[in-house]
Amino acid sequence: MHRAVLFALALLGLAAQPVFAADSVNPQADFKAFRDYFTKRFPKVPLNDFVNGPYSMNADLRKQWVEIDAFPPYQFALDKGREMFETPFKNGKTYADCFPNKGIGIRQNYPYFDTKSGEVITLDVALNECRQTNGEAPYDYTKDDMAALTAYMAFTSRGKLFDIKIPDDPRALAAYRKGEEYFYTRRGQLNFSCASCHVQSAGNHIRTEVLAPALGLVAALPIYRSEWGGMGTTSRRFITCNSQVRAVPLQAEDEFYRDVEYYLSYMSNGLPISGPGARP
């Protein structure tokens, strides 16, 4: 009898598992919970300062950053990006012809869900589409040329607030959901998810580094990393994260990577673009 009661209780316990999560997708509720989590956990950090990642978490790092930023290490990339952006393609057209507002001050609207293709389009993908449409070869999503171009476009958007939209389209919700799933799924031999570092351990040290909070994480991209000795695109950041937990990375701009950028950018809605950033 006693066993039967225990068994019944165990079944009830199983039934009480969080079925809520799989049942519905509610980006607005997720956004509120996400924002509340970080602002309550770090009550002294001004909301807009979350985009500065580890510098919002650690006063010593912040001092170093302020000094470093007097001669920003991404300046070369910025100058190169501007030149690339303004140089016409062989057909005479430029990047400005491919984007709203001639490509200036638009970073905060990317990624967006394209209802025609049914996919998430990041700024990097849009840039390569622009190149290909104009008869140019696409750039490698992880290399310096793409980093320089996106650095310039981010720079022209500094201070503009993330404004990511999820259209009333089940495919857009599915992409958002896939991004959320990727963010919280543990992977690699070290059994880490993106959230293991940037939610549960945000602000903590991992070796000598201070882990940035997920809130505002994508606002500083692309970034110059001292560890890399150069610039890194969003793809490079995701690929490196995967490798560090001993997971085989996906292809740059894989659908999952684009979806997780979509999810994280939506979570950062209302926060200012701060890219290009510089990180240790």
Add this chain to the structure above:
Amino acid sequence: MFRHSLLGLALVICIGGLTTAAVAASADDFKAAYAKAEAAEKQATALKNQWTTTEAELKAAQAAAKSGNYDEAVKRAQHAEALANASIAQAKEQATAWTQAVIR
């Protein structure tokens, strides 16, 4: 007594030699172990959840086999299979478990 000891020693040496000969891996042993590891890694690939360590062990197994060290090659292939199986288990568990980590 001394004769018995010598006989005993000889027996131990013989058995030891036979045992060593029996467990030395062959090219076929490697092929079988590698095929199992590869099949497991294929499943992990389908789940988009390969581990870099599995890939490294598969390469190490191939390299050992190429150099004729089949004991090492089998050992590495078996390790790769174990890692691949662990990554499969992780992917299957995380297929639903991730929701429990979501900020609510």
